[in-house]
Structures are given as C-alpha cells and as structure tokens.
Amino acid sequence: MRVHKLTVAALAVAAGLSLTACQNGDGGTGSSSPSPVSTASSASTSGGGSGSDSSNPGSSDQGGGKESAGKNSGGTSSGGKGTTAGTGSDKSGAVGKCRTDELEITAKDNTIDGDPDGTVAVRLKNRGGRDCAIFGYAGVDLKTSAGSLSAKRTGEQANHVVLKDGESTAFGVNYPINKSGGSGVRITGLLVTPPNETKTVTLTWPGAATLPVTDGTGSPVKVGPVGNAGQGG
Template identity: 60%
Template sequence: MRVRKLTFAALAVAAGLSLTACQSDDGSPAPSDSAASNAASSGGGSSSAGANASTGSGTGSDQGSGKGTGGTGGKGTSAGTGSSGSGGSAKGSGGKCRTNDLNITAADATVGGDKERTVAVEFTNTSGHDCTVSGFAGVDLKTNSGTISAKRTGEPATPYTLKNGKSVFFGVTYPSNDTGGSGIRITGLLVTPPGETKTASLPWPGASSLPITETGATPVKVGPIGSAGQGGAS
C-alpha cells in the first residue's frame, strides 16, 4: 500500500509539472504577439519619419533652385544696365579732328620788327560735333627746288577740344630773304593735321622766297597747335 501511495503521489507531481509547462507555453504567445505588434508599430513610425525627411529634402532643393534662378536674373539685369550706357558713344563722336572735319586756311601773320616772318594756319571745326586736336601738324613748303619740310619747334604741345564752329591756330616761321638774290621761290603750302595722312594743299600767303642757306638745313619751323593767332582755340 505504501508503494502504491508513493506512486500516486509521484504521478500527481508529474501531472502538476506538465500542466505548469503547458500553461507557460500557452501564455507566452500573447506577450510575443504584443511585442511583435509594438515592433511593427514602431517600424511604421520610422517609415513615416523617413518619408517626412525625404519630403523635407525635396522642399529644400526646390527652394535652393528658386534662389539660384533669382540670382541669375539679378546678374542679367545688372549687365544689361551696364551695356546700355551711352558714354562710350558720346566720346567716340567727339574723337580727334580729322582732315575732313576741318576747314584749313593760312594767312600772313608777320609783325613788323620780327627777325622771322610768320604764316598763321587756322583749323576751323566744320564737322558738326566737337573734336580734339593736339601736337604738331605736318607742314611742307612747295618750292621751285622741291619740297621743304618744316622742323618742329621745342614748344610744349597742349591738347585742345575744338568745339564745332570754333578755330585754333599754329604758326609757320621762316627767315626773310635779305640776300638781294632770287633765293628759293615758294609756290604753295601743304598741311596735314596731327595724326592724319590726308593733306590739304593751300596757296602760300607769305613772302615769295626763302634765302639759300650754305648748310642746306631747313630754315622753316612749325609750332604746336595753339602757338599762333589768338594763342589757342577761339
């Protein structure tokens, strides 16, 4: 009998342990399902956050593109304003005096008692716009012995803005022929404005001849623009 009781007792204990194990196995899925559900919910939140981050990045890119376009437009407007200035054209129309811009004449300007004789050459601006002239004109005397080129004097050259309709003068000096001989007969005057290649041919208004020099050096000299007449532009 005692052996049988122990057997029943052992069976009861084994049955209890088996029931406890089953209850533990049956109860565990519920917490496991809940954890999985929470993990899934948490994963969904991460996906949503990622989508928001993606949207934010796209918006930032659009804004950056908008700013870039605005900057390009601003630069275009500034460049257009700069190129539309008319200062360069105004200066271009008032450039240096060309031969065709000038009415060129010459007159005897010798003053009694001077050791040298003088012819004053006048440049009158007939171009219709202002122009600038400075330096020395090219001057040649036509003679029966060939052409004699005038030598520049050592006077400083001053630039002049010659307004339309105004004049400026310079002098051509030469010695008087006091030798009593025929000398070198002058037949004409050639004048080329500073920096030009086109020459104006004028009648000679001064004395009819030059003395013959032993050295052969030119006795004719030309002063800078503004060196005769009224001493500058009038």
C-alpha cells in the first residue's frame, strides 16, 4: 500500500511539473512573439512611407512636373498676351513686317486731267489677320515690249506705316505720257515687290497703254514711298 501511495504521489508531482512547464511554454510564446510581429509591422509601415518619398523619386518628379506644367501654362498665358503675337508683335512689342503673302495688292489709274505725267496708285491691303509694319519703297518694274523697265525712287522721305488687319496704304508710280503720236513702247504688265520682301506679284497695268520712246538714259518711270499715293492722292 505504501508503494502504491508513493507511486501515486510521484505521478501527481510529475503531472504538476508537466502542467507548469506547459503553462510557462505557452505564456512565453504568447508574450514574446506578438512584440516582434508588431515591431515588424510598424517598421514595415514606416519603411513603406519613407519608401514613397525617397525610394520613389519618380513621385516627387511627377509632382515637380505638375508644377512645371503650371509654369508653362503661365507662359502660355503670357504668350496669349503676346497674342500681340496674334496682332503681329514680338516680345519687345515691335510689330512684324508685312509679308507679300499677307497683302492684297491692286493697282488703278490715278491720273488727274491736266497733269503732265500719268500716275498709277498701287494699294496694299493687309489681309494677314494681324497688325504688320511696312516702310520704305516697293520694287516696281514695268513689263514692256522693249523689255523690263525698273522704276527709280523719287527720293521722298518714307514714313513707317502700321497696318491693322483690313487696313490699306498706297504708293504712286509716275510715268511720262506718250504724246509723240508714235506707237511708243507698249506696257504689258506691272511687277510689284513690297518693301523688304523678295516675293513679287504681277498685276495688270491700268495706266496709259504706251510710254514715249526715250534715248535710253535713265528710267522715265518713278516710284514714291509707301504711304504716298502720288498725284491724285
């Protein structure tokens, strides 16, 4: 009986030790593992935040890109003011020159009865959709049965002219009237090159049909500056 009691006691002590060990093991695992997991989670969150800002500079660049685009918009807007570019002005406020392709060029007889010479008025109308500036003398050549005849400048002071879209200016071409009774030199056309341009337009000659025959020294045809239509206004 004593042996049996000792054995039961020994089993009870062993069971108690085993239970204590299990409780200690569960508690140890429970108390120690949540802490590292929480720490890792926290580090992961904070590392992710820092990764967005620094390890992904592309994000920052895109933000900068937006800001830059905003500045570009501002530039466009100021460029819009420079629609003064639309009005033909550059950044300095200067108005661009009138181009041949922007001008509607026509010619008409402008001779006044009793004048010793004939006059043709050449009109230049701005059709470019912007303001443009024109200054000086146009190049003028008459096509004749004897070849091309270049007009000489009168030497008058030229004025700067700014044409708004739809506005016109003019200059005069003076030529001697053929009173000789002979056939003279037949005029077949008028060539006009606006000031500071290289493109020429060909017009029908609206004046007298012929020029008197000359000795060939100098040109009998004269051209005035833009802004002066010559005789007859």
